[in-house]
Every structure is written in structure tokens, then in C-alpha cells.
Amino acid sequence: xxxxxxxxxxxxxxxxxxxxLLLTAPLLWLAVLYLGSLAVLFVSAFWTTDSFTSExxxxxxxxxxxxxxxxxxxxxxxxxxxxxxxxxxxLCAVIAFPVAFYTxxxxxxxxxxxxxxxxxxxxxxxxxxxxxxxxxxxxxxxLADWMLKPFGLSGPGFGLPATVLTLTYLWLPYMILPIHTAxxxxxxxxxxxxxxxxxRAWRTFRSVVLPMxxxxxxxxxxxxxxxxxxxxxxxxxxxxxxxxxxxLVYANIELNLPMAAALATVPVVVIVLYLLxxxxxxxxxxx
Amino acid sequence: xxxxxxxxxxxxVAAALGFAVIYVPLLLVLVNSLNPDRSASWPPPGLTxxxxxxxxxxxxxxxxxxxxxxxxLGATAIALVLGTLAAFAxxxxxxxxxxxxxxVVVLPIxxxxxxxxxxxxSAFSTVLQPLGVGLGLxxxxxxxxxxxxxxxxxxxxxxxxxTSGSYEEAAADLGADTFRxxxxxxxxxxxxxxxxxxxxxxxxxxxxxxxxxxxxxxxxQTLPLWIFDNMTRPQQAPVVNVxxxxxxxLSVVPIYVAQRLxxxxxxxxxx
Numbered sequence: 001x002x003x004x005x006x007x008x009x010x011x012x013x014x015x016x017x018x019x020x021l022l023l024t025a026p027l028l029w030l031a032v033l034y035l036g037s038l039a040v041l042f043v044s045a046f047w048t049t050d051s052f053t054s055e056x057x058x059x060x061x062x063x064x065x066x067x068x069x070x071x072x073x074x075x076x077x078x079x080x081x082x083x084x085x086x087x088x089x090x091l092c093a094v095i096a097f098p099v100a101f102y103t104x105x106x107x108x109x110x111x112x113x114x115x116x117x118x119x120x121x122x123x124x125x126x127x128x129x130x131x132x133x134x135x136x137x138x139x140x141x142x143l144a145d146w147m148l149k150p151f152g153l154s155g156p157g158f159g160l161p162a163t164v165l166t167l168t169y170l171w172l173p174y175m176i177l178p179i180h181t182a183x184x185x186x187x188x189x190x191x192x193x194x195x196x197x198x199x200r201a202w203r204t205f206r207s208v209v210l211p212m213x214x215x216x217x218x219x220x221x222x223x224x225x226x227x228x229x230x231x232x233x234x235x236x237x238x239x240x241x242x243x244x245x246x247x248l249v250y251a252n253i254e255l256n257l258p259m260a261a262a263l264a265t266v267p268v269v270v271i272v273l274y275l276l277x278x279x280x281x282x283x284x285x286x287x
Numbered sequence: 288x289x290x291x292x293x294x295x296x297x298x299x300v301a302a303a304l305g306f307a308v309i310y311v312p313l314l315l316v317l318v319n320s321l322n323p324d325r326s327a328s329w330p331p332p333g334l335t336x337x338x339x340x341x342x343x344x345x346x347x348x349x350x351x352x353x354x355x356x357x358x359x360l361g362a363t364a365i366a367l368v369l370g371t372l373a374a375f376a377x378x379x380x381x382x383x384x385x386x387x388x389x390x391v392v393v394l395p396i397x398x399x400x401x402x403x404x405x406x407x408x409s410a411f412s413t414v415l416q417p418l419g420v421g422l423g424l425x426x427x428x429x430x431x432x433x434x435x436x437x438x439x440x441x442x443x444x445x446x447x448x449x450t451s452g453s454y455e456e457a458a459a460d461l462g463a464d465t466f467r468x469x470x471x472x473x474x475x476x477x478x479x480x481x482x483x484x485x486x487x488x489x490x491x492x493x494x495x496x497x498x499x500x501x502x503x504x505x506x507x508q509t510l511p512l513w514i515f516d517n518m519t520r521p522q523q524a525p526v527v528n529v530x531x532x533x534x535x536x537l538s539v540v541p542i543y544v545a546q547r548l549x550x551x552x553x554x555x556x557x558x
Contacts, residue, residue: 008464018465019380023388026373026436030391034403034433037410038394041402044409095305102302106295117542122309125538126494128511129531132518133312136319141328143315169312176305201290230399233496237518246401253405264402271399 045261054255064262074248078266081245084164085228089175091168092224093217096175103176104183116180123173131237134166138238158240166238167228174227175220182216183209218281226271313535320532325524342529351513358424358499358509359492362431366488367481369432370439377440378447395434400497403434408501422504430502431495435488442484443477450476483544490541510534 011018045064048057068074103115122130137143137155144155156162186209194204232246245267252260290298320338322331342348373392377385395403407430411422454476458468496511503512514530517523 004466005464008466011465012459015380019376019382022372022376022380023382026369026376026388026392029369029433030373030388030395030436033410033429034395034406035391037406038398038402040413041406041409095308098298098301099305102298102305106290106298106302117546118306119309121539121542122313124490124541125313126511126531126534128494128496128514129316129534130312132514132527132531133316135518136315136327137312139327141326143311143329146329169308172309201294226397226399230401232401233515237515246399249401249405253408257405257409260405264399264405267399268402271397 041261042265044258045265047258049256049258056257064259067259068262068266074263077243077245077248080160080242081229081267082270084160084167084244085225087164088167088171088228089221089224091164092172092175093221095168095172096179096220097217100176100179100183104180105186112184116177119173119176119180127170128233130170131166131234134162134169135238138162138165158238160239160242162238162240163235163242163244166234167231168224170234171224171227174223175217178216178220179213182213186212215281218278222275222278225274226267229267229270316528316531316535320525320528322525322528325521327524338525338529342526345526347508347513347517348510348526348530351508351510354424354508355493355510358427358431359489361424361428362435362492363485363489365428365432366435366439367485370436370484370488371443371477371481373436374440374443374447378444379452392437392440396437400495401501404430404498404501407433407498411502422502422507424504424507426502426504427499427507427509430498431492434495434498435492438488438491439481439484442480442487446477446480486541486544 011021044056046060046062048059048061048063049055050057068078099119103112103119107115135158138158140157142155148154156165190208190212191204194208199207230246232244232250235242235244235247245263249260249263252263318331318334319327321334321336323333323335323337324331370392373388376382377389407426408422411426411429415421415426454472455468458472459465463471494511496509496515499509499512503509508516510530514527517527
């Protein structure tokens, strides 16, 4: 018997050993390296920084969180970030619904797979390039200005509206896809039953379609909301001088890491709360 | 649902507008790479391929591209190994903490990039720097691999769930040992899932900027970092335009290959 066949036999007889061999490397990497780093980061949110030397002082204190909730600038930026994320989510839902309705129920069935690919393809275009595209569109004398000029208007320029617009563009496919899937799976006989009971299209939409699709909207919103809340690159490119929570984290890393860590817990906590709220709608099981 | 004629037309128009909004910015990037002018004013005063030649010779863009390819290949290789190991454990065994493992795998991509970024950054500087290892390409690879694992994991788990373990058992009954069964039966079953997962992982790594910002040492510049750095420099605008156009054209590749490789990755999102 060669060593190889003996090892194979030993492995075959010991499923627990096989499992241990499978798990060792991924666990070392994800549980030790990654979760370990995260844990240290969140613990360091309770440390402070010596204001003269910028050295981290490893003494337990809740000063950072106290500062977080009492400093007006921090409060403002946190509220603004949540507002932007909510605005992006609402815009995505409003734009995604008619598009998904068309691709799932109006377009010819033979064309639908191609339309799904058409929704997916932009997801694979570089994130940075898509933001850059909006920088080009919104820049002075750019496409937005050119299109609005005949109406005597000009584009929004760089700022918070531009940030909301760009983020909406970036995450729109994440909203279209789940709504498309839900609408596609809507059983025809329910719609027929609604029509037989005398409901017009609008009534059927409100009383049958919308309640059944809402969990998918919630599922899509998990992506649009959390991706927007964590983003700080887009706002740097098209946001003018506006700051979101990510920018504050970034600005504090060099000089005050504990404060940066405390700030970084804010989006994480908000996202977890949002997930918990969405779970009640049954959104997470349809992800 | 009995839709009226006007409702159908309205939906058609709305969808057409929606798709226009999705694709016009990408087309604009393509056209703008031919813009002879340095500014982004519309319409461009003419069309020229001059900047494509200039970009081809831009050493900054080339070096960054090469760095991105190296980081992507390294991260993909690690993600393939770790993702496959974890996928086999989760799909073929029952053990304490199995759901927790599936959750931890998703975490690096579910949390905002900046959180993962600074967590890894401070871990690297406290653990690696005393050992004399600074931030560099290696740390970028480690950071990227961490969030690429989930892509491979998802692809392989989806495949394993659809193919039962009875194939391996049949192979064992026919006299194949553990390794033989893996080479002849299991691996061919998951091969296309590995290819698709690897490709998507590479694409994800190639495009990443936030975690990269915090894990790249001085002098290590991936393509997204290079674009971000040069985006606001008027002097570099034409080259950035061309690089952006190339990336738009390249984005068709992963979706096309993934579509051909397996049905379950066709709708796989990158988050």
C-alpha cells in the first residue's frame, strides 16, 4: 500500500478529521484574522488619543461615543448620511418599479432573459468609472447642462443632490433585480381572480401586486441603503464640499484612530438596525 | 393582469427611459475617450483617437494595471482555496457553528468597505510591522482575498447543493479512494462553479478601491487608485478617459463568461 492510499483510507474512516482539515484554513483566515481585526477595531473605539502626541491611550472610556452624540457636527453628518441613504433607496424604488414591471410582465417572454442581462451588465462596469461618468455629466458645460439648457435650466453641479443621483445610479440594478424576480413569480391566477372579482388594473396593482412585491423592495433596499451609507468615495468625486460619515472616519484615521473607530461603528449599527427592521417584512428570506 | 393599452405604452416608455439612464453614462465614457478637448464639455468639438495612443504609452496607467492584475490573481487564488474548503465543509457536513461560518464569510462584503479597511489596516500595522513587514502588495492581496472568499463560496455551495453526495459514494463503492473520487468525480462537478467564482472574484478585486486604500503600502498603486488619483488632474484627464473607456468595454467579459459557465451565477450579484 502506498502512502497515498493509506492516507486516503485514514481520511475515509475519519469524517471529523476531514472536516477539521477543510475548516482549519478558512477559520484561521476569517475567524482569527478578520474577526480578530474587527474586534480590536471596535474595542479601540473605547480607547482615547493623547492630544499632544496622537498616541493611542489604551484606557477604557466612553468619551468617543459621548463626543459622537453631543458634537453638533457629528450629529449633523450622521443624520445627513442616513438621509442620503434613505433618499437613494426611495429614488431607486421609484425608478426600479416601472422598469421591473416592464421586464417581468410586459416585455415578450422570449426577450426577458436578455433584459435581465442588460440590467446586470452595468454592475460589472467599474464602480469608479461609473462615478467618473457622472462627474463628466454633471461638470460645468457637461451633458446635464447641455440637456437642460433649452429649458433655461442648468445641471445641479457638484453637491449633495449630485451624490444622491450618482449613488442611485450605482445601486439601481440591486433594486430592479429582486422586484423583477418577484413580479415574474407572481401567479397569473391571482391576477385573474382579482379581475374576475371586478378589480380594475389599478386596484389589482394596489391590493394584490404591491403587497406581494413589497418584501422584494425591502430586500433590494437592504443593498441600496447599506451600500450608500458606507460610501465615501462618490461624495468625494461628485459631492463638492459635502461630507458623509465615511469622510469623517477617513479624516480621523491618521490622528485619532479611536475616534475613527467610534465613528465607524455608527454605519455598522445603523445597518444592523435596518436589517432587523427589514427582517420583519420577510425581506431577508427572499434575498 | 389586464393592462390597458395606455398603461402598457406608459410602462414601455418608462422602461426605455430607465434603460437609457443606465446606459447613457457608460456610452458617454466611451465617446469622451475620443474627445480631443481636455474638458468634459458637451458636445465634444470633434473626435480623435490620439489619446488612445497617449494612454497606451502612459507608464503610470500600465504599472497600475499590472499591479491590479497581480493583486487580483493573488487574491483569486487564495479565495479559490479558502472558498472551496469552506463550501465543502458547509455543504457536505453538519457541525456546530455551521450557520455562523456562512455568516462570517459574507461579513467582509456586507460591512462598509471602510470598516473592513481600517480594521485590517490597524491589524497589519500592529502585527506585521514589528515583524518588519510593511504595507505593500502582499497586504492588498490579503485584504482582497478576505472579501473575495464569499464569491467562490457562494458559487461552490450552490453547485454542491444541487449535486448530492451520492456520486462520491458511488465512486467509493466502485473502489475509488478519497483522492481518486475527488479527482474523477467531485472536481469535474464543481469545475465550472470554480471558474465562474474565480472570474467574479477577480473582477471584484480588480475594481476595489476602499479596502485597497487602507492596505496598499506607499508605491503600490492599483488601477482604481491610479484613476482616483488622476481624476481631478486636468493634465491627465484624456488618459483617464481612455482607461475608463477600456474598463467599460472590459466589463462585458465577466458577465458573458459567467453566463456561459453556469446558470446559478447568471444572477449572482457582487454583494
